[in-house]
Amino acid sequence: MRKRSRKAKLPNAPVRTHIESMSHDGRGVAHIEGKTTFIDGALPGEEISFLYTGRSRKYDEGRLCEIFAASPERVEPGCAHFSLCGGCCLQHQAADRQIAAKQQSLLDNLERIGKVVPQRVLAPLTGPVWGYRNKARLGVKFVKKKGRVLVGFREKRTPYLADIQRCEVLHPSVGERLGALAELIQGLQARERIAQIEVAVGEDVTALVLRNLDPLAASDRDTLRAYAQSTGLHLYLQPAGPDSVEALWPESSQLCYRLPNFDLEVAFLPTDFTQVNPAINRLMIEQALALLEIDASHRVLDLFCGLGNFTLALARRAARATGVEGDAALVQRARDNATRNTIDNADFHLVDLQQDPGTHAWMQQAYDRIVLDPPRSGAAHIVRELGKPGAERILYVSCHPGSLARDAGVLVHELGYRLAAAGVMDMFPHTAHVESMALFVR
Numbered sequence: 248m249r250k251r252s253r254k255a256k257l258p259n260a261p262v263r264t265h266i267e268s269m270s271h272d273g274r275g276v277a278h279i280e281g282k283t284t285f286i287d288g289a290l291p292g293e294e295i296s297f298l299y300t301g302r303s304r305k306y307d308e309g310r311l312c313e314i315f316a317a318s319p320e321r322v323e324p325g326c327a328h329f330s331l332c333g334g335c336c337l338q339h340q341a342a343d344r345q346i347a348a349k350q351q352s353l354l355d356n357l358e359r360i361g362k363v364v365p366q367r368v369l370a371p372l373t374g375p376v377w378g379y380r381n382k383a384r385l386g387v388k389f390v391k392k393k394g395r396v397l398v399g400f401r402e403k404r405t406p407y408l409a410d411i412q413r414c415e416v417l418h419p420s421v422g423e424r425l426g427a428l429a430e431l432i433q434g435l436q437a438r439e440r441i442a443q444i445e446v447a448v449g450e451d452v453t454a455l456v457l458r459n460l461d462p463l464a465a466s467d468r469d470t471l472r473a474y475a476q477s478t479g480l481h482l483y484l485q486p487a488g489p490d491s492v493e494a495l496w497p498e499s500s501q502l503c504y505r506l507p508n509f510d511l512e513v514a515f516l517p518t519d520f521t522q523v524n525p526a527i528n529r530l531m532i533e534q535a536l537a538l539l540e541i542d543a544s545h546r547v548l549d550l551f552c553g554l555g556n557f558t559l560a561l562a563r564r565a566a567r568a569t570g571v572e573g574d575a576a577l578v579q580r581a582r583d584n585a586t587r588n589t590i591d592n593a594d595f596h597l598v599d600l601q602q603d604p605g606t607h608a609w610m611q612q613a614y615d616r617i618v619l620d621p622p623r624s625g626a627a628h629i630v631r632e633l634g635k636p637g638a639e640r641i642l643y644v645s646c647h648p649g650s651l652a653r654d655a656g657v658l659v660h661e662l663g664y665r666l667a668a669a670g671v672m673d674m675f676p677h678t679a680h681v682e683s684m685a686l687f688v689r
Contacts, residue, residue, distance in 0.1 A: 369670025
Protein backbone atom coordinates (compact mmCIF):
# COMPACT_ATOMS: atom_id res chain seq x y z
CA MET A 248 0.00 0.00 0.00
CA ARG A 249 1.44 3.38 -1.02
CA LYS A 250 2.03 5.83 1.84
CA ARG A 251 0.30 9.16 1.57
CA SER A 252 2.64 12.18 1.43
CA ARG A 253 2.55 14.30 4.55
CA LYS A 254 3.06 17.47 2.56
CA ALA A 255 -0.12 18.72 0.94
CA LYS A 256 0.15 19.41 -2.77
CA LEU A 257 -0.04 23.10 -3.61
CA PRO A 258 -2.66 24.33 -6.08
CA ASN A 259 -1.01 24.95 -9.44
CA ALA A 260 -3.58 27.40 -10.78
CA PRO A 261 -3.31 31.15 -10.09
CA VAL A 262 -5.75 32.58 -7.53
CA ARG A 263 -7.20 36.06 -7.89
CA THR A 264 -7.47 38.29 -4.81
CA HIS A 265 -7.40 41.82 -3.37
CA ILE A 266 -4.40 42.97 -1.30
CA GLU A 267 -5.58 44.54 1.95
CA SER A 268 -2.36 45.63 3.65
CA MET A 269 1.37 44.99 3.94
CA SER A 270 3.12 42.72 6.44
CA HIS A 271 6.07 43.77 8.60
CA ASP A 272 8.43 41.98 6.17
CA GLY A 273 7.14 43.75 3.06
CA ARG A 274 4.66 41.21 1.67
CA GLY A 275 1.12 41.91 0.56
CA VAL A 276 -1.58 40.54 2.87
CA ALA A 277 -4.82 39.00 1.59
CA HIS A 278 -7.44 36.73 3.09
CA ILE A 279 -8.49 33.70 1.10
CA GLU A 280 -11.61 32.06 2.56
CA GLY A 281 -10.76 33.78 5.84
CA LYS A 282 -7.16 32.58 5.96
CA THR A 283 -4.27 35.06 5.99
CA THR A 284 -2.06 34.79 2.93
CA PHE A 285 1.28 36.59 2.48
CA ILE A 286 2.14 37.37 -1.13
CA ASP A 287 5.61 38.41 -2.30
CA GLY A 288 5.65 41.36 -4.68
CA ALA A 289 2.12 42.62 -4.01
CA LEU A 290 1.17 46.06 -2.69
CA PRO A 291 -1.85 47.26 -0.69
CA GLY A 292 -4.93 48.07 -2.78
CA GLU A 293 -3.92 45.92 -5.75
CA GLU A 294 -6.03 43.36 -7.57
CA ILE A 295 -3.71 40.50 -8.44
CA SER A 296 -3.40 36.80 -9.03
CA PHE A 297 -0.82 34.69 -7.24
CA LEU A 298 0.55 31.17 -7.07
CA TYR A 299 0.81 29.36 -3.75
CA THR A 300 4.36 28.69 -2.57
CA GLY A 301 3.56 27.31 0.88
CA ARG A 302 0.66 26.43 3.14
CA SER A 303 0.51 25.97 6.90
CA ARG A 304 -2.16 25.66 9.54
CA LYS A 305 -2.08 29.35 10.48
CA TYR A 306 -1.28 31.07 7.18
CA ASP A 307 -0.41 30.54 3.52
CA GLU A 308 2.26 32.06 1.28
CA GLY A 309 2.41 32.95 -2.38
CA ARG A 310 4.14 34.93 -5.07
CA LEU A 311 2.70 37.50 -7.44
CA CYS A 312 1.59 36.14 -10.78
CA GLU A 313 -0.35 38.94 -12.55
CA ILE A 314 -1.49 42.48 -11.70
CA PHE A 315 -5.00 43.48 -12.79
CA ALA A 316 -5.12 46.82 -10.96
CA ALA A 317 -1.79 48.27 -9.83
CA SER A 318 -1.21 50.47 -6.82
CA PRO A 319 -0.18 54.06 -7.57
CA GLU A 320 2.78 53.32 -5.27
CA ARG A 321 4.14 50.71 -7.68
CA VAL A 322 7.38 51.52 -9.54
CA GLU A 323 9.78 49.58 -11.71
CA PRO A 324 12.45 47.95 -9.50
CA GLY A 325 15.89 49.50 -9.92
CA CYS A 326 17.73 46.16 -9.87
CA ALA A 327 17.56 43.46 -12.52
CA HIS A 328 17.86 40.79 -9.81
CA PHE A 329 15.02 42.06 -7.59
CA SER A 330 12.65 39.19 -8.33
CA LEU A 331 15.29 36.64 -7.28
CA CYS A 332 17.55 38.21 -4.66
CA GLY A 333 16.39 38.39 -1.06
CA GLY A 334 18.56 41.37 -0.16
CA CYS A 335 15.70 43.81 -0.87
CA CYS A 336 11.94 43.32 -0.69
CA LEU A 337 10.46 46.75 -1.48
CA GLN A 338 12.02 47.99 -4.70
CA HIS A 339 8.60 47.73 -6.39
CA GLN A 340 7.27 50.43 -4.04
CA ALA A 341 8.12 54.12 -4.43
CA ALA A 342 10.81 55.16 -1.95
CA ASP A 343 8.70 57.89 -0.35
CA ARG A 344 5.86 55.43 0.23
CA GLN A 345 8.25 52.89 1.75
CA ILE A 346 9.34 55.31 4.44
CA ALA A 347 5.77 56.54 5.00
CA ALA A 348 4.70 52.94 5.64
CA LYS A 349 7.59 52.49 8.07
CA GLN A 350 6.54 55.66 9.89
CA GLN A 351 3.03 54.26 10.26
CA SER A 352 4.44 50.91 11.43
CA LEU A 353 6.37 52.72 14.16
CA LEU A 354 3.30 54.64 15.32
CA ASP A 355 1.14 51.50 15.25
CA ASN A 356 3.66 49.58 17.35
CA LEU A 357 3.97 52.39 19.88
CA GLU A 358 0.21 52.56 20.35
CA ARG A 359 -0.52 48.82 20.24
CA ILE A 360 2.39 47.50 22.33
CA GLY A 361 3.49 50.44 24.48
CA LYS A 362 0.10 52.16 24.75
CA VAL A 363 1.83 55.46 23.97
CA VAL A 364 1.39 58.15 21.31
CA PRO A 365 4.12 60.71 20.54
CA GLN A 366 3.23 64.33 21.08
CA ARG A 367 5.11 65.15 17.88
CA VAL A 368 5.84 62.94 14.88
CA LEU A 369 9.27 63.71 13.46
CA ALA A 370 9.69 64.03 9.70
CA PRO A 371 11.53 60.95 8.37
CA LEU A 372 15.28 61.25 7.88
CA THR A 373 15.98 60.35 4.26
CA GLY A 374 19.02 60.14 2.01
CA PRO A 375 20.28 58.26 -1.08
CA VAL A 376 18.29 55.11 -1.86
CA TRP A 377 20.89 53.50 -4.18
CA GLY A 378 24.52 52.69 -3.46
CA TYR A 379 23.97 53.63 0.17
CA ARG A 380 25.10 50.47 1.92
CA ASN A 381 28.66 50.63 3.30
CA LYS A 382 28.51 47.45 5.40
CA ALA A 383 27.37 43.97 4.36
CA ARG A 384 28.09 40.26 4.59
CA LEU A 385 28.04 38.51 1.25
CA GLY A 386 27.67 34.76 0.94
CA VAL A 387 30.16 32.83 -1.20
CA LYS A 388 29.43 29.37 -2.60
CA PHE A 389 30.94 27.11 -5.25
CA VAL A 390 27.86 25.52 -6.80
CA LYS A 391 28.85 22.22 -8.38
CA LYS A 392 25.74 21.98 -10.55
CA LYS A 393 26.56 25.35 -12.09
CA GLY A 394 30.30 24.69 -12.08
CA ARG A 395 31.07 28.14 -10.74
CA VAL A 396 31.21 30.41 -7.72
CA LEU A 397 28.35 32.70 -6.67
CA VAL A 398 28.80 35.83 -4.53
CA GLY A 399 25.89 37.77 -3.09
CA PHE A 400 22.79 37.47 -0.94
CA ARG A 401 20.37 34.58 -0.54
CA GLU A 402 17.42 34.09 -2.82
CA LYS A 403 14.02 35.20 -1.55
CA ARG A 404 12.87 32.75 1.15
CA THR A 405 15.41 30.02 0.30
CA PRO A 406 18.82 29.09 1.77
CA TYR A 407 20.45 29.27 -1.67
CA LEU A 408 22.64 32.10 -2.91
CA ALA A 409 21.12 34.20 -5.66
CA ASP A 410 22.92 34.13 -8.99
CA ILE A 411 23.56 37.88 -9.37
CA GLN A 412 26.23 39.98 -11.05
CA ARG A 413 25.79 43.28 -9.24
CA CYS A 414 23.93 44.92 -6.35
CA GLU A 415 22.39 48.37 -6.66
CA VAL A 416 22.15 49.11 -2.93
CA LEU A 417 25.75 48.24 -2.07
CA HIS A 418 28.41 50.92 -2.38
CA PRO A 419 29.46 50.85 -6.07
CA SER A 420 33.05 49.90 -5.19
CA VAL A 421 31.63 46.46 -4.31
CA GLY A 422 28.13 46.42 -5.76
CA GLU A 423 29.46 46.71 -9.32
CA ARG A 424 32.06 43.97 -8.74
CA LEU A 425 30.07 40.93 -7.59
CA GLY A 426 30.62 39.11 -10.86
CA ALA A 427 34.33 39.94 -10.82
CA LEU A 428 34.66 38.76 -7.21
CA ALA A 429 32.99 35.47 -8.13
CA GLU A 430 35.47 35.02 -10.98
CA LEU A 431 38.36 35.86 -8.66
CA ILE A 432 37.37 33.19 -6.13
CA GLN A 433 36.57 30.76 -8.95
CA GLY A 434 40.26 30.88 -9.88
CA LEU A 435 41.49 29.97 -6.40
CA GLN A 436 42.49 26.51 -5.25
CA ALA A 437 40.39 27.26 -2.16
CA ARG A 438 37.27 28.18 -4.15
CA GLU A 439 35.18 25.66 -2.16
CA ARG A 440 36.56 26.87 1.18
CA ILE A 441 35.72 30.59 1.01
CA ALA A 442 32.43 31.01 2.88
CA GLN A 443 31.80 34.73 3.16
CA ILE A 444 33.00 38.20 2.27
CA GLU A 445 32.49 40.98 4.79
CA VAL A 446 32.29 44.43 3.20
CA ALA A 447 33.34 47.61 4.99
CA VAL A 448 33.54 50.96 3.19
CA GLY A 449 35.21 53.96 4.79
CA GLU A 450 35.64 57.51 3.56
CA ASP A 451 38.63 56.67 1.37
CA VAL A 452 38.98 52.88 1.52
CA THR A 453 36.88 49.84 0.68
CA ALA A 454 37.89 46.70 2.58
CA LEU A 455 36.88 43.09 1.99
CA VAL A 456 37.38 40.37 4.60
CA LEU A 457 37.40 36.86 3.10
CA ARG A 458 36.33 34.11 5.50
CA ASN A 459 38.69 31.29 4.49
CA LEU A 460 37.88 27.99 6.20
CA ASP A 461 41.40 26.63 5.57
CA PRO A 462 44.84 28.28 5.31
CA LEU A 463 45.38 29.54 1.76
CA ALA A 464 48.08 28.27 -0.56
CA ALA A 465 50.82 30.75 -1.46
CA SER A 466 49.50 30.91 -5.03
CA ASP A 467 46.02 31.86 -3.80
CA ARG A 468 47.44 34.57 -1.57
CA ASP A 469 49.42 35.90 -4.55
CA THR A 470 46.28 35.93 -6.73
CA LEU A 471 44.28 37.80 -4.12
CA ARG A 472 47.10 40.26 -3.47
CA ALA A 473 47.42 41.03 -7.18
CA TYR A 474 43.66 41.64 -7.45
CA ALA A 475 43.76 44.00 -4.49
CA GLN A 476 46.67 45.94 -5.95
CA SER A 477 44.97 46.26 -9.34
CA THR A 478 41.62 47.44 -7.91
CA GLY A 479 42.76 49.39 -4.84
CA LEU A 480 40.51 47.27 -2.61
CA HIS A 481 42.02 46.42 0.77
CA LEU A 482 41.89 42.67 1.37
CA TYR A 483 41.86 40.80 4.67
CA LEU A 484 41.68 37.11 5.53
CA GLN A 485 39.77 35.60 8.44
CA PRO A 486 40.70 31.93 9.03
CA ALA A 487 38.84 31.65 12.37
CA GLY A 488 37.08 34.08 14.75
CA PRO A 489 37.16 37.91 14.60
CA ASP A 490 40.53 38.00 16.37
CA SER A 491 42.11 36.03 13.51
CA VAL A 492 41.61 38.76 10.89
CA GLU A 493 44.85 39.63 9.10
CA ALA A 494 45.58 42.21 6.42
CA LEU A 495 46.68 40.63 3.14
CA TRP A 496 47.14 43.84 1.15
CA PRO A 497 48.20 46.40 2.05
CA GLU A 498 50.00 45.33 5.21
CA SER A 499 48.69 48.39 7.02
CA SER A 500 45.12 49.56 6.42
CA GLN A 501 42.98 52.19 8.15
CA LEU A 502 39.26 52.75 7.69
CA CYS A 503 37.38 55.74 9.05
CA TYR A 504 34.23 57.77 8.64
CA ARG A 505 33.90 61.50 9.22
CA LEU A 506 31.33 63.61 11.03
CA PRO A 507 32.21 67.08 9.69
CA ASN A 508 29.71 69.01 11.80
CA PHE A 509 31.49 67.72 14.92
CA ASP A 510 35.03 67.79 13.53
CA LEU A 511 35.35 64.06 14.09
CA GLU A 512 37.15 61.26 12.27
CA VAL A 513 36.14 57.87 13.64
CA ALA A 514 38.51 54.96 12.91
CA PHE A 515 37.22 51.39 12.75
CA LEU A 516 38.26 47.89 11.72
CA PRO A 517 36.43 46.15 8.86
CA THR A 518 34.72 43.68 11.23
CA ASP A 519 33.57 46.38 13.69
CA PHE A 520 29.90 47.29 13.93
CA THR A 521 29.25 50.62 12.22
CA GLN A 522 26.07 52.10 10.76
CA VAL A 523 25.53 50.87 7.21
CA ASN A 524 24.33 54.19 5.81
CA PRO A 525 26.78 57.07 6.35
CA ALA A 526 24.44 59.80 5.08
CA ILE A 527 21.66 58.79 7.46
CA ASN A 528 24.16 58.29 10.29
CA ARG A 529 25.23 61.94 10.04
CA LEU A 530 21.62 63.15 10.01
CA MET A 531 20.75 60.85 12.89
CA ILE A 532 23.50 62.18 15.15
CA GLU A 533 22.64 65.80 14.34
CA GLN A 534 18.94 65.22 15.05
CA ALA A 535 19.73 63.37 18.28
CA LEU A 536 21.77 66.24 19.69
CA ALA A 537 19.17 68.78 18.60
CA LEU A 538 16.38 66.86 20.34
CA LEU A 539 18.45 66.45 23.48
CA GLU A 540 19.15 70.21 23.54
CA ILE A 541 22.74 69.59 24.65
CA ASP A 542 24.72 72.45 26.14
CA ALA A 543 28.13 72.83 27.74
CA SER A 544 26.82 72.19 31.26
CA HIS A 545 25.35 68.75 30.59
CA ARG A 546 26.62 65.34 31.66
CA VAL A 547 25.46 62.68 29.22
CA LEU A 548 25.28 58.88 29.48
CA ASP A 549 25.47 56.90 26.22
CA LEU A 550 24.39 53.26 26.58
CA PHE A 551 25.29 50.63 23.95
CA CYS A 552 27.81 53.18 22.70
CA GLY A 553 29.79 50.93 20.33
CA LEU A 554 32.94 52.66 19.11
CA GLY A 555 31.65 56.06 20.20
CA ASN A 556 29.37 57.02 17.31
CA PHE A 557 27.19 59.21 19.55
CA THR A 558 29.52 59.61 22.54
CA LEU A 559 32.24 61.48 20.68
CA ALA A 560 29.77 63.91 19.14
CA LEU A 561 28.13 64.41 22.54
CA ALA A 562 31.52 65.16 24.08
CA ARG A 563 32.01 67.99 21.57
CA ARG A 564 28.92 69.78 22.97
CA ALA A 565 28.55 68.59 26.59
CA ALA A 566 30.57 68.97 29.77
CA ARG A 567 31.19 65.21 29.84
CA ALA A 568 30.04 62.11 27.98
CA THR A 569 30.16 58.60 29.42
CA GLY A 570 29.87 55.64 27.04
CA VAL A 571 29.01 52.08 28.08
CA GLU A 572 29.37 49.05 25.82
CA GLY A 573 29.52 45.27 26.21
CA ASP A 574 32.07 44.56 23.45
CA ALA A 575 35.65 44.95 24.71
CA ALA A 576 37.10 45.60 21.26
CA LEU A 577 34.61 48.41 20.59
CA VAL A 578 35.28 49.98 23.99
CA GLN A 579 39.00 50.08 23.17
CA ARG A 580 38.23 51.54 19.74
CA ALA A 581 36.08 54.23 21.39
CA ARG A 582 38.91 55.17 23.73
CA ASP A 583 41.36 55.26 20.84
CA ASN A 584 38.98 57.47 18.84
CA ALA A 585 38.68 59.89 21.75
CA THR A 586 42.46 60.19 21.80
CA ARG A 587 42.59 60.45 18.00
CA ASN A 588 40.19 63.42 18.13
CA THR A 589 41.83 65.05 21.19
CA ILE A 590 38.71 64.52 23.32
CA ASP A 591 39.46 64.45 27.03
CA ASN A 592 35.92 64.80 28.43
CA ALA A 593 34.72 61.30 27.51
CA ASP A 594 35.12 58.05 29.42
CA PHE A 595 34.15 54.54 28.38
CA HIS A 596 33.21 51.44 30.37
CA LEU A 597 32.99 47.75 29.47
CA VAL A 598 29.70 46.41 30.86
CA ASP A 599 27.20 43.80 29.65
CA LEU A 600 24.03 45.87 29.59
CA GLN A 601 21.90 42.74 29.40
CA GLN A 602 22.79 42.23 33.08
CA ASP A 603 21.96 44.37 36.12
CA PRO A 604 24.10 47.56 35.84
CA GLY A 605 23.03 49.05 39.16
CA THR A 606 26.25 48.32 41.08
CA HIS A 607 28.64 50.12 38.72
CA ALA A 608 30.04 53.48 39.79
CA TRP A 609 29.02 55.19 36.53
CA MET A 610 25.41 54.18 37.20
CA GLN A 611 25.43 55.88 40.58
CA GLN A 612 26.15 59.29 39.04
CA ALA A 613 23.64 61.92 37.97
CA TYR A 614 23.16 62.65 34.26
CA ASP A 615 21.26 65.41 32.52
CA ARG A 616 20.72 63.42 29.34
CA ILE A 617 20.75 59.73 28.35
CA VAL A 618 21.17 58.16 24.91
CA LEU A 619 20.60 54.49 24.25
CA ASP A 620 21.06 52.64 20.98
CA PRO A 621 20.39 48.99 21.83
CA PRO A 622 20.37 45.93 19.56
CA ARG A 623 17.20 44.55 18.00
CA SER A 624 16.15 42.95 21.30
CA GLY A 625 15.91 46.39 22.91
CA ALA A 626 16.91 47.53 26.40
CA ALA A 627 14.60 45.51 28.67
CA HIS A 628 17.37 44.71 31.17
CA ILE A 629 18.28 48.33 31.81
CA VAL A 630 15.30 50.49 30.91
CA ARG A 631 13.79 50.35 34.42
CA GLU A 632 17.11 51.62 35.82
CA LEU A 633 16.99 54.78 33.72
CA GLY A 634 14.96 56.71 36.25
CA LYS A 635 17.80 56.62 38.80
CA PRO A 636 20.26 59.02 37.08
CA GLY A 637 17.55 61.70 37.02
CA ALA A 638 17.96 62.65 33.36
CA GLU A 639 15.47 65.18 32.07
CA ARG A 640 15.68 63.82 28.53
CA ILE A 641 16.22 60.30 27.18
CA LEU A 642 16.84 59.65 23.50
CA TYR A 643 16.18 56.09 22.31
CA VAL A 644 17.56 54.98 18.92
CA SER A 645 15.93 51.76 17.76
CA CYS A 646 16.31 49.16 15.02
CA HIS A 647 13.06 47.35 15.92
CA PRO A 648 9.78 49.17 16.55
CA GLY A 649 8.37 46.36 18.68
CA SER A 650 11.15 46.45 21.28
CA LEU A 651 11.12 50.26 21.27
CA ALA A 652 7.37 50.24 21.91
CA ARG A 653 7.76 47.79 24.78
CA ASP A 654 10.47 49.90 26.42
CA ALA A 655 8.55 53.12 25.72
CA GLY A 656 5.68 51.71 27.75
CA VAL A 657 8.01 51.30 30.74
CA LEU A 658 9.49 54.79 30.40
CA VAL A 659 6.06 56.43 30.17
CA HIS A 660 3.81 54.34 32.39
CA GLU A 661 6.33 53.32 35.08
CA LEU A 662 9.06 55.99 35.14
CA GLY A 663 7.01 59.13 34.54
CA TYR A 664 8.42 60.25 31.18
CA ARG A 665 6.31 61.46 28.28
CA LEU A 666 6.95 60.51 24.68
CA ALA A 667 7.69 63.97 23.29
CA ALA A 668 8.65 62.97 19.75
CA ALA A 669 9.25 59.94 17.53
CA GLY A 670 10.05 59.29 13.89
CA VAL A 671 11.78 56.95 11.48
CA MET A 672 15.06 57.04 9.60
CA ASP A 673 15.56 55.53 6.14
CA MET A 674 18.70 53.62 7.12
CA PHE A 675 17.82 50.62 4.88
CA PRO A 676 15.88 51.77 1.78
CA HIS A 677 14.11 49.01 -0.18
CA THR A 678 14.08 46.68 2.84
CA ALA A 679 11.53 46.15 5.61
CA HIS A 680 13.93 47.26 8.38
CA VAL A 681 12.45 50.07 10.48
CA GLU A 682 15.00 52.33 12.21
CA SER A 683 13.63 55.03 14.46
CA MET A 684 14.31 57.61 17.15
CA ALA A 685 12.20 58.58 20.15
CA LEU A 686 12.59 61.40 22.66
CA PHE A 687 11.32 61.00 26.22
CA VAL A 688 11.06 64.03 28.52
CA ARG A 689 10.48 63.91 32.27
